Ligand SMILES: NC(=O)C1=CN([C@@H]2O[C@H](COP(=O)(O)OP(=O)(O)OC[C@H]3O[C@@H](n4cnc5c(N)ncnc54)[C@H](O)[C@@H]3O)[C@@H](O)[C@H]2O)[C@H](O)CC1
């Protein structure tokens with residue numbers, strides 16, 4: 115099959131598929147085992163998936179070369195691993211070599227995909243082997259250690275002087291951090307590329323443009339981590355479906371622009387490992403006001419936030435909750451904070467009363483071991499004690515409590531085991547602190563590098579739902595029978611990184627939980643297996659609502675700052691979207707109160723879309 119045929123067949127796959135399928139493609143990510151299960155029936159039917167993959171890579175490279183005004187002298191380097199990912203890269207290289215481009219493949223393993231290698235050579239491609247123990251036919255081997263070192267240096271120099279690097283070292287078959295020559299290539303070239311990137315936007319092709327095949331080599335495909343050296347890409351051509359690394363920090367930044375090549379996988383029959391929170395999911399979490407509603411039926415949120423030291427957090431969390439489509443807020447805190455809350459929000463009711471959700475801890479200082487708890491900390495501790503589960507999960511009262519958002523200083527007061535409608539909202543530092551208190555030996559850099567893994571660990575250890583704040587917000591499900599599906603909200607522009615933004619999110623999340631009180635109430639576990647599904651369903655609803663709050667928070671910030679830029683941009687669909695460069699203005703600076711002022715507009719946008 116040549117490039118044109120393969121492209122036509124790709125286009126016909128795309129045409130025959132409906133909007134729902136395309137929507138699923140750009141919203142859900144599937145782990146590598148699921149991807150292999152989805153490709154299996156197609157391979158059995160004889161679909162030449164590798165040829166489709168290669169044709170897509172070659173087509174995009176040709177379009178890139180054209181957009182950069184590069185003629186047939188453009189230098190193209192393929193970094194080729196020994197597996198099928200290398201096969202994709204070599205077939206793509208062969209298609210480009212046939213078009214007359216000089217294409218060199220740097221073999222990082224001892225072998226190459228047989229068929230792809232032969233096709234590549236027949237098409238006029240050149241091979242550069244780095245492993246002295248290689249068994250690639252016709253290639254030099256058993257060179258001395260000194261020669262090997264020299265070869266390596268020369269190959270890296272060559273690659274860094276090429277116009278296009280096609281990274282095909284590893285894809286979904288990668289296991290852990292890159293080892294051996296692939297690891298050295300990533301180390302050397304990754305550092306070189308980072309340095310060149312720092313000095314050049316690459317508008318004029320002054321540095322190599324890196325196209326990753328399926329996934330950038332060296333990243334954690336299933337957990338989005340960066341376990342070692344990796345090749346940062348400008349663009350990733352991802353096959354069949356998004357892998358978790360496409361949506362999870364920090365790996366998603368290493369993917370560059372993502373182009374999805376649709377293989378017509380049966381996505382509907384498989385569970386995603388992760389999902390991007392989009393407008394639909396966020397809109398579904400906002401309760402429609404009804405003609406028969408009264409303030410109590412719309413939901414009431416109680417807040418124990420702010421302190422003598424940080425009274426502003428009381429104002430931000432309370433005003434945010436009040437603007438997020440509920441009937442009433444109740445505020446509890448020191449007199450100074452009460453006065454400021456009433457000044458900003460005369461509608462606030464001061465003192466205890468019936469509520470459908472709680473928000474605790476925003477602006478409450480962390481309690482050090484030497485200090486005695488102040489009144490605010492004592493009331494939070496007393497409230498949180500009602501959510502404490504014993505080791506065997508029995509404590510009926512905990513399940514009957516309203517959902518609660520545990521933020522900032524309250525994280526230190528969390529009981530060891532709680533139900534899934536306790537939602538923790540730490541940032542990276544707070545998560546590290548929480549895990550350390552639970553006995554995990556970890557520092558903040560490690561958490562930052564593997565945020566999913568550590569958010570999940572906190573959820574598994576405590577039973578709580580965990581919303582981990584960052585430029586992308588990760589939500590992992592709580593509860594005993596929760597699904598591993600992670601939700602990622604990437605709607606926020608960078609302008610949202612400002613003091614008090616977390617207090618606003620806590621208030622908004624509390625309000626969205628209150629208006630969905632019936633959906634987020636876990637039942638007392640009966641030990642009956644047939645109830646597990648119900649519990650898992652509640653845990654998922656809570657996680658979706660947490661993701662929806664993060665989305666709405668990001669959308670309000672985007673409206674306030676007039677930014678188009680986001681933490682995560684939708685993947686492009688190969689054969690459907692244009693390669694044209696997009697611009698995402700960063701907008702203007704904002705403060706957290708500006709976000710509160712735009713919550714109503716953001717809700718309006720969701721409900722009227
Ligand atoms: N998704 C699809 O439908 C299709 C995917 N295709 C491509 O095939 C790869 C997966 O190929 P596979 O051979 O299973 O694995 P890889 O090529 O990703 O990796 C195996 C290769 O890499 C070496 N290796 C693994 N881990 C390490 C490490 N830590 N350090 C160094 N080297 C490592 C291993 O020894 C092997 O040599 C998929 O991504 C797509 O690109 C097909 O084209 C069909 C359709």
Ligand SMILES: [K+]
Pocket residue numbers: 199281282283284285326327328329330331
């Ligand atoms: K790759």
